[in-house]
Amino acid sequence: MKNWPKELSIWLDDRFGLSAITQFLKEKPVPQHKHSIWLYTGSAILLFFVIQVVTGFMLILYYKPTLDAANASVARIMTEVPLGWIIRSVHSWSSTFMIAFVFIHLISIWLTKSYRKPREITWMSGVFLLACSLVFGFTGYLLPWDDLSLSATKVGTDIPRSIPVVGAWVTKLLRGGGDVTGDTLTRFFGIHVCILPIFIFLLLAIHVYLIQKKGMSIPLDAETRNEDVPTIPFWPNFVYREMVVWLVLVGILFSIAIVFPPSLDKQADLMAAAPEGVKPEWYFLFLFQTLKIFPAKILFVNGDSVAVLIMLLAGLFIFFLPVIDNKPTERKGKIITALGYVLVVYALIMSVWSLL
Amino acid sequence: MKLKHSLFTRRQFLNGLFGGWITALLATFIYPVVKFIFPAYREPDEVILLFSDFEGMAPGSVKRFPWGSKPGILKKNDDGTYLAFVGVCTHLDCNVAYLPEQKKFFCACHDGWYDEYGTNIGGPPAHPLRRLVVEIAAPDLIIKREDVE
Numbered sequence: 001m002k003n004w005p006k007e008l009s010i011w012l013d014d015r016f017g018l019s020a021i022t023q024f025l026k027e028k029p030v031p032q033h034k035h036s037i038w039l040y041t042g043s044a045i046l047l048f049f050v051i052q053v054v055t056g057f058m059l060i061l062y063y064k065p066t067l068d069a070a071n072a073s074v075a076r077i078m079t080e081v082p083l084g085w086i087i088r089s090v091h092s093w094s095s096t097f098m099i100a101f102v103f104i105h106l107i108s109i110w111l112t113k114s115y116r117k118p119r120e121i122t123w124m125s126g127v128f129l130l131a132c133s134l135v136f137g138f139t140g141y142l143l144p145w146d147d148l149s150l151s152a153t154k155v156g157t158d159i160p161r162s163i164p165v166v167g168a169w170v171t172k173l174l175r176g177g178g179d180v181t182g183d184t185l186t187r188f189f190g191i192h193v194c195i196l197p198i199f200i201f202l203l204l205a206i207h208v209y210l211i212q213k214k215g216m217s218i219p220l221d222a223e224t225r226n227e228d229v230p231t232i233p234f235w236p237n238f239v240y241r242e243m244v245v246w247l248v249l250v251g252i253l254f255s256i257a258i259v260f261p262p263s264l265d266k267q268a269d270l271m272a273a274a275p276e277g278v279k280p281e282w283y284f285l286f287l288f289q290t291l292k293i294f295p296a297k298i299l300f301v302n303g304d305s306v307a308v309l310i311m312l313l314a315g316l317f318i319f320f321l322p323v324i325d326n327k328p329t330e331r332k333g334k335i336i337t338a339l340g341y342v343l344v345v346y347a348l349i350m351s352v353w354s355l356l
Numbered sequence: 357m358k359l360k361h362s363l364f365t366r367r368q369f370l371n372g373l374f375g376g377w378i379t380a381l382l383a384t385f386i387y388p389v390v391k392f393i394f395p396a397y398r399e400p401d402e403v404i405l406l407f408s409d410f411e412g413m414a415p416g417s418v419k420r421f422p423w424g425s426k427p428g429i430l431k432k433n434d435d436g437t438y439l440a441f442v443g444v445c446t447h448l449d450c451n452v453a454y455l456p457e458q459k460k461f462f463c464a465c466h467d468g469w470y471d472e473y474g475t476n477i478g479g480p481p482a483h484p485l486r487r488l489v490v491e492i493a494a495p496d497l498i499i500k501r502e503d504v505e
Binding site: 151154155157158159169172173176177178179181183270271272273274275276277278288291292294295296297302303304 | 393394395397399420422424425426427443445447448449450451452453463464465466467476479480481482
């Protein structure tokens with residue numbers, strides 16, 4: 001009985017056969033080159049996602065998704081529930097961190113061209129994960145049910161209306177009717193805590209499986225300069241390095257969450273005018289500003305319809321990027337790389353402009 | 357197994373039968389599901405308010421009233437007549453505010469501007485504010501959609 005932990009693990013392994021997985025992780029090589037730092041962005045996203053799940057479970061214990069009770073229940077979490085304010089603050093800040101890292105992750109893969117054959121589906125599942133993250137953010141923004149979140153949701157759910165044929169239906173589906181009402185709140189809550197989690201876990205499973213299956217991609221310029229890129233084992237060497245990164249990120253997250261807890265305005269009034277300075281979450285600012293600068297009419301078409309169409313096409317372009325840029329690995333494809341930079345610069349300029 | 361005169365094997369026949377059955381069953385399930393998640397929505401044909409609540413409004417001021425789940429805005433003109441609007445921006449559906457000193461409607465979401473008659477004059481809105489018909493039949497104030505007789 002002295003060595004019972006080991007005996008137990010052997011006993012379990014006999015039943016589950018998990019040693020195949022640990023063996024795979026020990027042997028899985030992680031390439032080390034000058035772009036290796038980007039490999040840590042994926043696990044950072046996972047870290048914040050786990051924090052979201054845990055803090056989300058905690059917030060659900062007190063949150064009430066109804067027209068009359070939502071705002072008050074968040075106020076109660078912030079003022080009465082022991083340490084409720086910090087749980088909500090971490091949930092809010094962790095979403096910001098998660099989406100920031102999703103953007104960084106996407107751009108790093110775009111610029112190092114890791115989406116090319118045979119990793120097309122990894123990229124596409126990643127674009128779906130990005131979409132899921134944004135919808136998580138969008139639906140979560142409404143839940144405190146204050147003036148700002150109401151106006152942001154009115155705009156956000158009205159945008160699909162410009163899409164031909166299906167647009168009006170999408171708006172109705174999102175709102176649960178013609179307008180943003182208490183039904184929208186309940187619907188968003190359901191999407192946020194039930195439907196999206198199912199999708200995101202499924203997509204994560206596909207994404208992570210494909211990354212294991214196809215191994216880490218080695219960027220073009222890292223490969224040509226050195227034929228034999230050195231590697232380290234995933235377990236334990238790479239995971240230990242990741243843990244250092246996680247420790248630092250958790251420290252930053254909690255420090256910011258304690259110093260800058262999110263605000264809560266007064267309960268939303270469906271009849272009141274939109275408050276001045278309505279802004280969506282920071283990750284939608286560049287889209288918000290794009291909508292703002294389009295004129296009312298372009299020739300005979302509504303300006304916002306054109307803007308929405310352009311956004312839709314851009315989204316499709318990003319999704320189908322591996323199919324569009326399907327050149328063999330040794331080709332550089334400078335235009336696509338340049339487009340990646342253009343996207344970053346455009347998003348930064350528009351976001352800053354919207355804050356001026 | 358396939359009979360001499362048959363077009364299908366027994367397996368194909370059964371697959372078609374069960375496949376068809378499951379498809380038909382799913383289709384009958386999908387209809388109520390779709391009906392359930394898209395609630396019927398109709399905006400009101402008219403709302404009836406108490407005229408005495410609005411009679412004392414100062415000329416050039418506005419007062420809000422519920423138009424279904426949207427805000428309605430009743431404006432008293434300088435000559436004592438009334439105008440009613442659906443108080444949501446025609447750009448992306450935010451609730452608009454009336455600025456009496458500038459005699460303009462303003463949408464804070466994307467800086468949309470309308471004049472005192474609801475005509476779009478600046479910013480992204482491509483259409484004027486939607487007008488409603490005002491009828492005074494004391495003691496009632498009846499506000500109707502434009503297309504309702």
